[in-house]
Amino acid sequence: MQASNATVPSALTIPPVPAAPPAPAVEHLSPHDIVTYFRCPHEMELHRAQHLSWRTGQAVLPLTPTGTPPSGHSPLSPPPGESADAQPGRLIIGIHDLLLYQDPDESGLPILFPPEQSHAHAFVRQHGATLMDPSWGLSGRPDLVVRRGDGQVFPVEYKETHLWEGYHEHHGRFFDVLQAIAECRLVEAVWGATPRFGVVYYGDAAGGGEREGWIEVPYGAPQRDWLQAAMSLIRADRIRAAVPAERNCEHCEPNRDGLCRYACGSFDQHHRNERPEPPARRRFY
Numbered sequence: 001m002q003a004s005n006a007t008v009p010s011a012l013t014i015p016p017v018p019a020a021p022p023a024p025a026v027e028h029l030s031p032h033d034i035v036t037y038f039r040c041p042h043e044m045e046l047h048r049a050q051h052l053s054w055r056t057g058q059a060v061l062p063l064t065p066t067g068t069p070p071s072g073h074s075p076l077s078p079p080p081g082e083s084a085d086a087q088p089g090r091l092i093i094g095i096h097d098l099l100l101y102q103d104p105d106e107s108g109l110p111i112l113f114p115p116e117q118s119h120a121h122a123f124v125r126q127h128g129a130t131l132m133d134p135s136w137g138l139s140g141r142p143d144l145v146v147r148r149g150d151g152q153v154f155p156v157e158y159k160e161t162h163l164w165e166g167y168h169e170h171h172g173r174f175f176d177v178l179q180a181i182a183e184c185r186l187v188e189a190v191w192g193a194t195p196r197f198g199v200v201y202y203g204d205a206a207g208g209g210e211r212e213g214w215i216e217v218p219y220g221a222p223q224r225d226w227l228q229a230a231m232s233l234i235r236a237d238r239i240r241a242a243v244p245a246e247r248n249c250e251h252c253e254p255n256r257d258g259l260c261r262y263a264c265g266s267f268d269q270h271h272r273n274e275r276p277e278p279p280a281r282r283r284f285y
């Protein structure tokens with residue numbers, strides 16, 4: 001038997017095992033995304049595509065495949081927990097309380113801290129205007145973050161409406177609760193202290209503060225677990241179906257911009273133009 005002249009491939013010729021493809025970057029979400037998805041997943045998707053187009057200068061199409069039928073409700077279930085406690089009146093700030101953060105783009109907030117109790121400018125100068133939670137891929141801007149004299153830290157979200165407006169409207173109140181829970185998580189990630197609750201403060205702008213009040217939205221392990229599951233569900237949803245409903249579509253900004261083919265009504269321009277001025281800023285201490 002004659003030996004073959006064929007060259008035996010050396011170890012060097014063995015093709016290398018291709019490297020594993022990089023893990024896809026986790027989709028970044030904000031409290032606003034979670035609220036919007038709870039209302040209508042397609043609205044969140046249109047927002048995302050629109051902002052990505054502006055940022056990159058390239059046309060980014062929404063994920064929702066053409067021909068996807070509309071849905072009757074969002075797949076996201078409401079968060080667990082007791083209904084938030086409603087407190088009429090002012091949120092009192094004491095002399096030992098500190099303002100840790102304030103959204104620098106919110107100029108109409110009716111809550112003022114004296115300069116010696118405010119660390120907000122220093123925080124923004126050092127860390128930027130947006131609170132970031134890199135481990136969860138969450139970022140956003142509560143209106144305020146307050147630390148009480150006893151060490152309790154909590155976010156405050158300001159709404160112009162009065163305390164009892166829409167109080168019995170199931171959906172409207174849930175939007176505020178979702179936002180407060182996501183903001184509590186941001187506070188937890190940034191300051192390393194778990195808030196017991198987030199505050200939604202209703203300033204009653206149209207009524208000059210006559211019917212102002214606030215709610216405390218509980219935050220703990222059940223809400224944290226719910227939020228984590230909600231963010232996974234949103235990221236896994238590559239359809240993001242529309243939930244057309246008059247109460248959704250009339251306040252939907254992609255509808256205002258003519259982006260939605262599922263809209264069941266017009267954007268309520270009148271409502272948007274008639275927004276009242278915020279009340280005079282007042283001291284709460």
Ligand code: SF4
Pocket residue numbers: 040042043044046242243244245248249252253254255260261262263264
């Ligand atoms: S117009 Fe209605 S259906 Fe379309 S994205 Fe907005 S809320 Fe959803």
